[in-house]
Amino acid sequence: MAKDKDLLAGTLDMLVLSALRHGRMHGYGIARFLQQVSDDFFRVEEGSLYPALQRLELNGWIEGEWSVTPTNRRARFHRLTPAGLKRLQAETERYQNMTLAIAKVLGSA
């Protein structure tokens, strides 16, 4: 978990936001989604996921509501808010700029 935290500090928020771009999801769904899409690279710890969800909600970037899964289970679904979408775009851009810069530095070495 500690490794995850280091690696994903800041990044996890962005990943969660980008996951929610595909529609509303519950916590377990987000964890599964990130794991599958990243080909098992990201194994999101619940211990990081739930604080992240609380943080995003507190910032007003996502909002949650109780609903029912296709298998008829109650779950809390999170959805991106307009503010969250804007945040995601800003974060993505910043991330791309940064990776580009890192790539340039690494390439010039």
Add this chain to the structure above:
Amino acid sequence: MLGKLMRRLRYLWRREERGRLLADEVESHLALHVEALMEDGLSQDAAEAAARRRFGNATLIREEARSVWIARWLDELIQDLKYALRSLRRQPGFTAVAIASASLGIGGCATIFGVANAALFRTPPNVAEPASLVTIVPTEKGEPGSAFPYPELVEIREKQQSLAAVGAVFPFVPANIGDGVTARREWGWLVTANYFDLLGIRPYLGRGFLAGEDAPGAAPAILLSHRLWQDRFGADPAVVGREILFNGRNTRVVGVAPPGFHGHEAALTADYWLPLSMLDRIPFPKGGYNLLKDRVYSWFWPVARLRPDVSIAQANAEFAVIAAQFRATDPARWKERGFYVERAGQLQAGLRRIFSVFFGALLAVAFMVLLIACSNVANLLLARGASRQAEIATRLAIGAGRGRLIRQLVTESLALGLLGGVGGLGLAFYAGRMIGRFRLPMTAPIDFTIKLDSHVAAFAVVLSILTGLVLGLAPALRVTRRDLTTALHTRTATTAGWRRFGLRNELIVAQVAVSAILLIASTLFLRSLTAAQDMDLGMSARDVLLVQIDPPANGYDTARTRRFFETLATRLSAVPGVKAVSYTNLPPLSFITASGLFVTEEQRSDPRATPIHTQAVMIGPRYFDTLGIPLVRGQDFGAERVGGEGVLIVNEAFARKAFRDQDPIGRRVYRDGKPYRIIGLAATSKVRTIGEDPEPAVFHSFAQNAEQEEMPMGLTLAVRTSGEPSAWLPAVKEQVTGLDRSLPVFDVRTMKMHLRGALLLPRMTALMFGLAGGVGLLIASIGVYGIVSFAVARRTREIGLRMAIGARRDQILRMILGHGMGLTAAGLTLGVAAALPAMRLASSLLYGVSPFDPLTFLAAPAGLLLVALAASLIPAYRATRLDPVTTLKHE
């Protein structure tokens, strides 16, 4: 940003709902995971186990997720507070007593601090840059004074470089202010022309004084306070530039001061300002000197502005040099004198020292009261702690952190302390209002307003936090310190009796003793007050109206003043219901005295004879009829000639002292070498104070003697009426205005009110001791209650044992009561023993009641005993209700 804050607050507010939400979400997460695992083919049990393993500590995760929006410590604090409030609410009696004690202690301290704060450190309102406003303090033999002769200030001003401007004020000018229709008495200040510029005060209307407007011969000018302008002149802007009547003479209003400005001196107020050139318009006794030129009286209080680049210390360095120069050039005048600079707006340096000591002592006493009140509440808390020990031991045993428990207990006492602080501030606010409403029994430019500013509030908050900590920490440490096994097993196993309470017992004895002294004193003073009110004054105080009128201020000479009062008396006597009218320069039982030295014919030839020192006032005809003092023999004034043979009326006390048993009528006495023939003998009545022994008094005829006396407060008109005297006030006003509409009628009071003023001292003492006695009684009873409760709590097991082996309830009751009553009896004995010599010291303050009044010495201790009995009865009764089985099993 704002949205985030609002959400955070909303989450905080609904912490529990949010917490549940999170828990539900985590549960559903697990369920979904289990479902997924079962789809992969695991059995339900295996899936659940795997999901839980994968998830980790659900509670911890929940806590971490929560800590995103709520800090752990805050969460716990809220929890502790809720716990504390719940447990306080569960015991309303204890809570009320504890809060009342803390309120009293904190309220007392805050009130005294508030008064000191207001008296000592008031920043002058509306003044620009108060930090650079200074005053020059004169010293004599190192003692600070307040005022200079004007020429000296001019000298200093011209010598120095540190001050940008130097001004001066004389803050005690009473005057008759008239608008042409009626007149009123108001107090104002004489100031130098630069006063308002120096303070940086821009007039609300019109202008300040012009340079040179304070020089002799300048046109008369006056600047009104905003209050006076509103009350007296109906807030009419056209008043500015117009002339009003100042002491009967036309004076131009040049401006109106901004609202709320009453001068820069703490505790003094002004309702108008005059340039120094108006000095000759005020009839204050000046002894024939020109106060702007002659260095006789120290009349003028300096006020000055520092240069922007000069500090007070630098200014003082310069002033020390100047003072040394003065001493060198004029040693006769300056030998032991000097001066220095300090910030303005504080109480006068000389008074300040006395006040600081006085308030320091008062504050120390109030702190003591607070400490005692705290120790009593701490006893109560200990008693509660003892009965909660099982609960706490259990909680410690199952792993509660000691720190957390202490925090919880201290939070509880902090809550008590803060609630006490709120109560205390309320008390201080109320007390401040009462003090602010206090008025001297005469008009005076003194401001008693007490503002509870942020300093006082901060003081109370700090005090209540301290109170809370002191209250809570000791019991909390004590309760949680004991190691688990002892606490669980031998918690109340002792039967060592009351001695174990050692110091605590002695404290209670001391409390009872002090409150016994206070109660005895307050009962004595109360009885003395009643006695003083019923005392025979030698006159009839019913149905007499007294008012002040000041014609000399308006330039009336003696003859005109006398004619004025005689005409007034004649006209008023014609008013239906008026029985008699007279006047005097000083009515009996006033705060001021006027005395003279008289010698008899025989004493004149005997150089060793001591003259008779006596009250000597001036009166008009029918004075004795009006005040209801019997004229025993001889005749009243009325026929004497101005400039003719001097005549006198004396009272019997004077006659006895001067002539023993001989008839005084027709005899001569001498005052300042001038002979007077005694024409009348009046019965002895009270002269200066209500408590005095028969006091000699001499009455001059106003017509013959007015030139000799200064009368800064004018004369007193006395009217005897045939009913409630205030009903005749309109008639008096009408007649005065009819004679001269520039003369106000002021300090209106009935003789009864005047006497209440004379009783100010006994009333204040009775009130102070009554308050102190009440507080003492309350605190002592709480103390007794607290210690007996504590004892019962500590001895629960012993009591159970005793009952189990056959002790009857009444025996238990007697045993517990014995403790409280034993302490009370010891305290009472000490208190009464100390009160006897203490009351002897106070005997000069007592009227018509012996300092050893047996009724007082019986009633006050008996009352205290009853209260203490009630206070110990409550816990004692509780002890008898204990069920032996439960108490013994309770381990």
